[in-house]
Amino acid sequence: MRADIVATAEAIKESVGLLRRHLDWDVSVKRLAELNALAESNDLWNDPDKAQKVMQERNALDARMTALTTINRDLADNLELAELAEAEDDAATLDEAAKALVETRAKAERLQLEALLSGEADANDTYLEVHAGAGGTESQDWALMLMRMYTRWAERRGFKVEVVEESEGEEAGIKSATLLIKGHNAYGWLKTEAGVHRLVRISPFDSNARRHTSFASATVYPVIDDKIDIQINDSDVRIDTMRSGGAGGQHVNKTESAVRLVHNPTGVMVVSQGSRSQHANRAVAWQMLRAKLYERELKIREEAAAADFASKTDIGWGHQIRSYVLQPYQLVKDLRTGKTSGVPSDVLDGDLDGFMEATLAMRAYGTKAGDTEDVE
Secondary structure, three states, X not given: OOHHHHHHHHHHHHHHHHHHHHHOHHHHHHHHHHHHHHHOOOOHHHOHHHHHHHHHHHHHHHHHHHHHHHHHHHHHHHHHHHHHHHHOOOHHHHHHHHHHHHHHHHHHHHHHHHHHOOOOOOXXXXXXXXXXXXXXXXXXXXXXXXXXXXXXXXXXXXXXXXXXXXXXXXXXXXXXXXXEEEOOOHHHHHHHXXXXXXXXXXXXXXXXXXXXXXXEEEEEEEOOOOOOOOOOOHHHEEEEEEOOOOOOHHHHHHOOOEEEEEEOOOOEEEEEOOOOOHXXXXXXXXXXXXXXXXXXXXXHHOOOOHHHHHOOOOOOOOOEEEEEEOOOOOEEEEOOOOOEEOOHHHHHOOOOHHHHHHHHHHHHHOOOOOOOOOOO
């Protein structure tokens, strides 16, 4: 059979295999049967909330299984058509089968991507925090570069970015910042970026032009909507007000408009200072706290991936998820998946999709990472 047809068919089979494993096909068949039985029960709608959840799960699972079955059928049908066309030396029909297989492959790849972003909160907007590690000006400048990188990534996708909190560095850069990124699947994509990021470069702040290593961390947690109920006891939360830091005009700096909330049982802390109104900042801070506590529960239930744990550890050696080397050579390397790029300038300008996709695939399918030896 023609080489292009064979290659396309093999790619489709690989995608189908990954999707079946991600879906856990046998378990899904049993679960769909259970949901169908529940949907046909006369008592289901006695509890409207439960009924809605059952129908949503049933429809979503049925749609994924139907799509995968359709891809399998299209693959078989077009391979059979190609075999008949070759036997009859029918070039036009063979080209038609090859084109149909390419379309089927595109459908499989789209379904595969959707499967990677099928987590409970993946479709939601997200908060992203950047914190400078130890190292003063070097790390604070690196934290600002990371903040810009994620802002550029979001802009490339047409997402909206709002600065919720920003603490400027003493000489340059930032000590910390919190971004609110709004867009479909914002959390699903950015959750792969949680962890410590390492930069190696000739320092622009060193008069002797020596090479420096800097660290900064990214923490990601989803914006939660009305469908997710997070209960917080007011007595468990300490509320502090303070003057907003950084630029913002005389009014912002002279009034205690910034709000910090500390959840005493967990130690989770959030700060909001994006508005001149203390009332508005308080509302945003409560929303952020609910989101952070929800993300914490997600990690517990999902047993947390190594990258998620990295964001909770020291910002330094041994905990990084990715290295960005600008000198003596040019290389960005993800230490979880082995994914690399030889053009750091593009990555720092927001070209992150390849790294995100590799991490999602590793989490979803258990794909083995490449050589994760550290880069100097």
